[in-house]
Amino acid sequence: MSKYSVSVVLIVFLILNIIGCSKNLDTQTPPKVKPITLKNSPTPKNDGISKTKISAVTLTSYPASIAAVVNKTYYMPIDYIPKDLVYPNVPFLFNEKIEKRKMRSEAAKALERLFAAAKKDGISLSGVSAYRSYATQKVLFNNYVKRDGYEKARTYSAIPGTSEHQTGLGIDVSGSSGKCAAASCFAKTKEATWLSKHSAEYGFIVRYPKGKESITGYKYEPWHIRYVGNISNPIKSRGITLEEYLHVYSVSNKIISDPLNY
Numbered sequence: 001m002s003k004y005s006v007s008v009v010l011i012v013f014l015i016l017n018i019i020g021c022s023k024n025l026d027t028q029t030p031p032k033v034k035p036i037t038l039k040n041s042p043t044p045k046n047d048g049i050s051k052t053k054i055s056a057v058t059l060t061s062y063p064a065s066i067a068a069v070v071n072k073t074y075y076m077p078i079d080y081i082p083k084d085l086v087y088p089n090v091p092f093l094f095n096e097k098i099e100k101r102k103m104r105s106e107a108a109k110a111l112e113r114l115f116a117a118a119k120k121d122g123i124s125l126s127g128v129s130a131y132r133s134y135a136t137q138k139v140l141f142n143n144y145v146k147r148d149g150y151e152k153a154r155t156y157s158a159i160p161g162t163s164e165h166q167t168g169l170g171i172d173v174s175g176s177s178g179k180c181a182a183a184s185c186f187a188k189t190k191e192a193t194w195l196s197k198h199s200a201e202y203g204f205i206v207r208y209p210k211g212k213e214s215i216t217g218y219k220y221e222p223w224h225i226r227y228v229g230n231i232s233n234p235i236k237s238r239g240i241t242l243e244e245y246l247h248v249y250s251v252s253n254k255i256i257s258d259p260l261n262y
């Protein structure tokens with residue numbers, strides 16, 4: 001190798017080093033979030049779920065926590081199934097002992113106390129839908145997508161993994177007649193008024209309050225109550241949402257990711 005060639009090699013080496021150093025100095029640039037591929041999921045095989053690719057999703061840190069935040073930003077792990085699901089001893093609009101009748105045991109006991117207190121006040125409540133597994137939400141959401149298209153479906157139905165019903169701590173409640181069950185006209189019923197006034201006394205909050213859509217990502221749902229335990233009272237008295245209480249990200253209606261690649 002000639003002297004000239006050695007010099008060229010040295011210069012190239014130096015230039016490469018300088019570029020490398022300047023990259024190292026640029027520490028302010030946030031790292032790119034790599035897509036997460038969930039593998040080896042313990043969910044049943046051949047349901048397509050274990051192959052689901054998730055991009056830039058924040059997984060809820062403590063899915064089994066009573067205060068777990070699940071929304072359009074914070075996703076439940078696909079394979080999370082609460083270990084303590086039971087059937088609360090309260091009436092539902094249906095008789096079958098099926099998945100959507102279940103809740104986690106602590107929430108179920110609190111719900112029994114809430115329903116009993118409502119009855120004392122002359123309010124007859126019924127459960128509409130409580131626990132919903134990831135797999136069930138996926139079937140539901142896929143059906144809505146087939147009917148209305150993805151963009152419309154996600155305005156009224158949760159993308160699988162973002163439904164609070166997967167926690168086993170949320171339940172949709174109606175009057176025992178089932179009138180306006182999980183519909184906006186429920187807001188005008190005496191049952192909705194009672195729930196909004198008294199839920200916090202039993203550890204529940206109305207999870208999607210009026211005027212908080214930019215934070216919760218959902219329009220007012222007076223029928224959807226969520227068990228949060230003893231933080232229900234400060235949340236209610238301060239007129240805030242679970243997101244605000246826990247100082248986590250608020251969501252916008254804009255989906256930050258498209259986990260199921262629709």
Ligand SMILES: [Zn+2]
Nearest residue numbers: 170171172224
């Ligand atoms: Zn609900």
